[in-house]
Amino acid sequence: MVTKRVSLVAVAVGASLGLAACQSSTAGGSGAGGDSGMIKQLTFPSDAPNTIGGLVDYNPYSPNALTKTWLYEPLMVRNGLSCEVTPWLATDFEWTDGAKGLTFTIREGVKWSDGKPFTAKDVAFTLNLGKKYPGIDRAGLWNDTFGAAATSVTAEGNQVRIAFGGNAAPKFDELIKLQILPEHVYSAVGDASKYIDKNPVATGPFKVGSYNGRRLVLQRRADYWQADKVKVQQLVLEGQFDAAQASLKLRSGQLDAYWGEIPNPQRAFVDADPKTNHFYYAPNGTTVLSPNVEKKPFTDAKFREALAPAINRQEISDKGTYGIMKPASQTGLKLPLAAKLLPEELAKQETVTKFDPAKANELLDAAGYTKGADGKRTNPDGSPLTLTFSVQAGWIDYQAMADVIVRNLNEVGVTSKVVATAPESVDAQKKSGDYQMLLEYLHGGCEVAKNLGAKLASNQIPTKTTILPNVQRYKDPEVDATVEELSATVDPAEQKRLVGDLVNTMMTEYPVTSLIYAPARIIYNSDKAVGWPSEADPYAQPSDDRLLILTRLRAPGSDS
Template sequence: MLTRSTSLAAAGGLLASLALAACSGGGGTASDGGSGGGAGGGTVAQLTFPAEVQGAVGGLGNFNPYSPNPLTTFWLYEPLIIKNGLTCQETPWLANSAEWKDDKTLVITLRDGVKWSDGQPFTAKDVAFTFNLMKQYPGMDKAGVWTDTFGAPAQSVTAEGNTVTMSFSGNAAAKYDEIIKQKMLPEHVYAKVGDPTKYIDKKPVSTGPYKLASFNGRRLVLERRPEYWQADKVKVQKIVQEGQYDASQAALKLRAGELDAYWGEVPNPEKTFVSANKKTNHFYYAPNGMTVLTGNLQKKPFDDAKFREAISYAMDKEAMSLKATYGVMKPASQTGLKLPSMEKLLPDTYKGKDTVLPYDTAKANQLLDAAGYAKGADGKRTLPDGSPLAVNFSVQAGFIDYQAIADVIAKGMNEVGVATKVTASAPESVDDQKKTGDFQVLLEYLHGGCELARNIGAKLSSKQFPSAKEILPNVGRFSDPSVDATVAALSQATDEATQRTEVGKLVDVMMTKYPVTSLIYAPTRLIYRTDKATGWPSEQDPYANPSDDRLLVLTRLTAPK
């Protein structure tokens, strides 16, 4: 989601503080620096990134991937398979494959030749050990392997040769994405440490591309492992992580070349960073999900799908993008999918069509008229029964992007005769409204990850209504038994064809019943320099989620030609 703490005033101050430095711009365009890397390029001596944890956890050097705050989560311990956060395509990593023998049995086949950083071989026993440790210490089981969360619990995890077999008491297909991304631990180290969530791992033994060179409580230095199983793809010899920076500090350090990449928010990156030197300075904000308009579907007028459809055309998404993201993030597809990266999941009905709802007040007025929301002499519409129609839009005070979007929406709705006012309340108050259902309409985030049963599916499932104690995904209280059946089928699907069929049904619900209205994509960010390394993902080469898929990105980085 967009960062909430940055105010427009602060952004303006940042622009002003950097204005003097902008006169040193070089030639070229933003497209010069994105792609072009690969395994065949030259070596990169060093890249400097921000620290991954705040204040280096008081100087404590803990590399345990299952601790609350490991010093690094990307460069040491590795997953079995990487599922691309943009395209959802899988890249075999420590495992060559993970396949369902049936809906209760997952068979994982490991690659040969992988060694831990202390020279011992990585084996199937290490994988089985890691998952069985989650049973012994439930606090480690973030994937829900041994619980009934999203599928049946595991009954056993066993290793034989280079194969690991995970057997479940019932259908466990929905656990797959979490299982493949768990970080593998060395049995010969972690079998001796007791509760792994409490263990302080100061001398990591891992399978990843780097090993610990030094950590002084503030500055972490990682060195490339020449014996790494795919060392030929790793050209960056050293990674240095140091310091936590706010937007202003990060922009200044990036411009000065003291940082090579930054994954936080910098307001208006085109002006604050890229304009200083278009040859070396770039950014890529990829869609990570989308901001959506959510009405309370148990109250008038949002209980009427025809009303929801009509007002969806009164929303100027280009204006929202400009005011909330400086025009960086694009209007979002009403399908609920990140497009074009998830285009292969689109049902044939919508392929090749523009699924972003246009800003069309004439159509909005026409649909409202046809649905019985008559406009009076004062230009205000009434409900079909003739009673007054007034909408109160709840928005979190201090969420400047949400407030900017809400203002644009309210303006559009008022223009088509739907009397709308925006009420800003403390974020905790809006959270309470989500729990109790005491609201008319608000803004939310629809995650665009690959676990679609948990994302778009949960947004539409009647089993995911919020409770008095917990905010669950279906804040709007959309309910349809056939949709519940679709979500259940999707969560249990073990083959791509079935998954695509069930996703297609959810897409059709989004496009015809408007349970929520998609507005603009929300970003996952990368702001980077190309004077030391090229091959970063970019608008021209969107090959990976720039924040989550850092291991994939690493294998594409190489020295500039």
């Protein structure tokens, strides 16, 4: 059986979005390029760590790379919101033998920045480097973490074939993100993870113009394989800014986009000039309440369920995110973006738990957690019921959320308190399991087996040395079997059925309690460029899909 899962629709969708952006833009603005849509310059914060000093290194697999975005390119770009795939250096892919073989068709006509042709051999070379030097195997291609390890990678003509020792479907997302290296350069450097690349030879939209130790200037490549879509003539990467600095630089025009957090961006930035100042916080995953299900009373699923309606999610959003992020679905999926994965019986139901203290009281009573004359509840055996909420000191949003939750629980008679400790102390509690409640993140990526599945799988419970996704320590052999099946299939109907089983676990067992969606942020000016992703046009996940965003940007007033 051959299964193909590439969405070339994404190309057409992107084109229409780009057109819509140009039609809706306003004339004028610094750097406008008339009908050509060209933008003279955009300035973004530096990609590089703030500890590297003036070290010159463009190796995308180095922790100290000056940029990991704009020079070396991936095989494909998957929209982190819609999960549609946009072909990039690869134009197509096919799964074969279930999910034991994967073939990429490599784009022809692409040139490296030194003029040499890019070929399938460069792709095979890069993937095989991960076997020799595990430090660059970011996709886990050569190990059995979430899918079987590869047994071979070969290139023939314009195709690259990967053979796996078993089903490897969950590796896809990370695999297509791997940045491809030129064999004619990197074959002579030894361990590619340690190579200092001072003169990058890449396929990307820019080449290095200058770097003075703090300011990296990138110049548009006229010979880039999709140069007609790149309208930014010069990209400047400079500085790493805290919220206050970023807000000032955005308002003054010294920054054109920022991907960090600015508290209350509406008031701090947008209100200063609503015509050009904007932000888009897309749902990237879910902030969840993680109880330790190995400790009473959280061993009782009825107790976990009863707490859910006691929590005011809108107030959590207001206090933790200034009302920006919406209350999250208990399914563990990002809705409505992932609605196609929902079981039919849930498709038309409200899956965000309603704030209903009366319902919480009713469920607690029914589960045997009775309320005494003092208004405080006890365990079914009559012992005192007291909960401690561990939260990272200094994490202002988490602390604000925890305060709301604890107040809500006390209001329904569940005696609770917040204990703020150093973030590393909370990490230690996750590893040891020595906690009752804490806030956690449930990743909302497109490979559900690696995200929601990992949150529920017993082999993903943290160890004494490593934090793994199943912090709450949930165990169910049937769920483990479902995750294993989901990891092994690329059939959409089977995926939907299996995801439905995981969703049912979330909705009935409450292994974690969904609170609000967690953001992927972009805060930007539209005076020099339009076509940014927005809630109206969510064509890209704003923090990760930056190459895709680049191909949509145009000068204000241009006709595209």
